[in-house]
Amino acid sequence: MAEESAVTLYSTSLVADTIKNPFSLKVGMAQMLRGGAIVEVSSLDQAKVAESAGACAVLVSDPPRPNACGISRMPDLVLVKEIKRAVSIPVVARSRVGHFVESQILEAIGVDYIDESEVIAVADEGNFVNKHNFRTPFICGCKSLGQALNRIREGAAMIRTQGEVAGSGNIAETVKSIRSVMGDIRVLNNMDEDEVFAFARKTSSPYDLILQTKQMGRLPVVHFAAGGIVTPADAALMMQLGCDGVFIGQEVFDCLDPYKRIHGIVRGVRHYTDPHVLAESSCELADEMAGLRINQERIEQFGERDA
Numbered sequence: 001m002a003e004e005s006a007v008t009l010y011s012t013s014l015v016a017d018t019i020k021n022p023f024s025l026k027v028g029m030a031q032m033l034r035g036g037a038i039v040e041v042s043s044l045d046q047a048k049v050a051e052s053a054g055a056c057a058v059l060v061s062d063p064p065r066p067n068a069c070g071i072s073r074m075p076d077l078v079l080v081k082e083i084k085r086a087v088s089i090p091v092v093a094r095s096r097v098g099h100f101v102e103s104q105i106l107e108a109i110g111v112d113y114i115d116e117s118e119v120i121a122v123a124d125e126g127n128f129v130n131k132h133n134f135r136t137p138f139i140c141g142c143k144s145l146g147q148a149l150n151r152i153r154e155g156a157a158m159i160r161t162q163g164e165v166a167g168s169g170n171i172a173e174t175v176k177s178i179r180s181v182m183g184d185i186r187v188l189n190n191m192d193e194d195e196v197f198a199f200a201r202k203t204s205s206p207y208d209l210i211l212q213t214k215q216m217g218r219l220p221v222v223h224f225a226a227g228g229i230v231t232p233a234d235a236a237l238m239m240q241l242g243c244d245g246v247f248i249g250q251e252v253f254d255c256l257d258p259y260k261r262i263h264g265i266v267r268g269v270r271h272y273t274d275p276h277v278l279a280e281s282s283c284e285l286a287d288e289m290a291g292l293r294i295n296q297e298r299i300e301q302f303g304e305r306d307a
Helices: 022-031 044-052 077-086 100-108 145-153 172-189 193-202 207-216 232-240 258-270 275-282 296-306
Strands: 037-041 057-060 091-097 113-122 138-142 158-162 222-226 245-248
Touching: 022 222, 037 044, 037 258, 044 057, 044 077, 044 258, 057 077, 077 091, 091 100, 100 113, 113 158, 138 145, 145 158, 145 172, 145 207, 158 172, 172 193, 172 207, 172 222, 172 232, 193 207, 232 245, 232 258, 232 275, 245 258, 258 275
Parallel strands: 037 057, 037 245, 057 091, 091 113, 113 138, 138 158, 158 222, 222 245
Antiparallel strands: none
16 A cells, blocks of 8 residues: 555646645645554653654553543643654644544644544534644544545545454454445445445435545545554554554553564554565564453453344
């Protein structure tokens, strides 16, 4: 994926004109992250480890609090500023879904990307942020093709297909969501023009973006996977399923040598078609994965839910 040419959203003469069409500039900025791993961090030290291990960006979040309750919000702005000064890679910060004021604040302090994230909380149940009102590129989550294309219509420059958020290392939810999106795209590619109208209605997708997706054979913007990605094999699986990169959660720091784990996953993204490199990257990680086992009870519950 990293070697492909840059994708664009609109097939018009304005796409290269960043004054008349600033959205194309934001899509181009998101292209810079293709073929990389974005690591979630909650401290300055973690950000430095992620950068040294080869992360393409860091996603700043508040430190996990045991038995915490209440609403999660955008991260501590002091921490965001400290990390932005300390690292040379892009810095991503989350705002709540629909909370355009949090997004305005994050843009004001100079974050490189804003993740309008359902993972932390939803501030407006009926509306997402109008991302065209911002200069900063937005990342948005999805679990279906219709959700992805609607977020792009609102101005998202990158799509994050989301799986589980519990930090257990269970990649099954992520695989399910990725296969849903990619499966719909493959179905779309084999349709004639008359069928595309019905498909757009069925998936609640903007018709022009459905046509763009059909023409390109992929989402019109950069597409990352998130949730349960904790090994080089997990990352390579996401890439081989058609993603452009991955998000790595904070659980990768719950080990003796987080640098080794992150570096292995980064190599898994970059060399996702080479099983020999993947095998080398996966060696000596058994001890680092000891805290990310899914117990039998959770496996049985997962199977009953999907039955």
